[in-house]
Amino acid sequence: MKKPLAVMISTFMTLALVFSLTACAPGKPAETGNSETTKKIGIVQIVEHPSLNTIRESLIEELQAQGFKDGETITIDYQNAQGDQTNLKTIAQKFVSNNYDLIVAIATPSAQAVVSETKDIPILFSACTDPLGSGLVTNMESPGGNVTGTSDAVSAEKIVELAKRISPNIKTIGALYNSSETNSISVVNELKEYAQKNNMTVVDATVTNSSDVQQVVTSLVNKVDALFSPIDNTVASAMPLVTQIANKAQKPVYVGADSMVKDGGLATYGINYKVLGKETGVMAVEILNGKKAGDIPVKTMKDMDIYLNQTTAKAIGINLPDDVLKEAAQIFEN
């Protein structure tokens, strides 16, 4: 009797010990397991303006739809540089030293800052108008290395052709942009080539930051028949001010993006940024699932639509032609 009891007790104690060990086990390894499998994503955005916010929100929505939910299966660290180049560099360096699994850079200046900080961490740029001219990739089809992304390239020619349907007498166009934004330069160059072939003159009006806008636009409006601004981050964040000055001078402002029309520009022939954000999200999922960024082609949006602002048209005494109104994807009326 005694022996079996002792055996039973020792067996029980062994079992209890094993049990207590295994009972502890789920706590610790699970924690370590989590921090190993939870991917960390840094998102850097150059400035706060509606278009860039739409891209970010739509990208996060797509990640979530595919099972990558912030705070659960992934961790997102979102940083905004408030239009400041020095902030961009600090953010990029922080993302790299934190060794994040993926860096998403919204707009060209952010992408350039991140690309110059790492050759290892996957970089997904978003809405960069001219990835080649901006030095982000050397090949759109097979970028190679650690970089890929989406482009919001538009056609300056198509925007001016739309402008001529609305205001047929345009001869002189003022090109308003930040000369350090490489995303704007390629579009303005295209505008200049088009103008040369079509007997139009382009007057350059460059800003270096948003506080230049008031003075530059005020001196430009009286020299031109219309203004043209490409997909420029600096001008986009000052669009209400641009509109106010141009409307007073009764001059139309043709722009590169729908949000700039919403903020008072007269018209554009542009892309849908919600779709672009979603496409960027699809690429983010591919990278999170192990695909090499450099093996994914850069995606350019193909569908372009007309966006108009009826309130601005009325304010400057322009009658938007019926055929243009009919073709428009969206007519803003504030």
Ligand code: TRP
């Ligand atoms: N295309 C811009 C870039 O390359 C970024 C951008 C996206 C943007 N949507 C915009 C700029 C709307 C101005 C307005 O940096």
